[in-house]
Amino acid sequence: MRSRLKVVLAERRLRQKEVARRLGVDKSSVWRWTTDEGIAQASLGTLASLARAVGCEVEDLYEM
Incomplete structure (x- = not known):
């Protein structure tokens, strides 16, 4: 399984710090x-x- 989270964050112009805040x-x-x-x-x-915090589907977070 390969993480696509960096790509998703870049596409949505989100920083890890903001996602962490949203998730607590x-x-x-x-x-x-x-x-x-x-x-x-x-x-x-x-x-x-x-996925909810970044506005995508779970399947968008990784690739097999």
């Missing part, structure tokens, strides 16, 4: 989800919350 998490959590390993370890609930 530390910026390091958002950074971890930008990595392939981090996105693969995220729960479905986390992915759903992340």
Whole structure:
């Protein structure tokens, strides 16, 4: 699984700090989800919350 979060954030002109604020998490959590390993370890609930916070579908956050 490959993370597409960096691409999604760039397309929407969002910063990791803003996404962290929206989710109520530390910026390091958002950074971890930008990595392939981090996105693969995220729960479905986390992915759903992340997708809502950035305005995309869960499937947009990664590629297989």
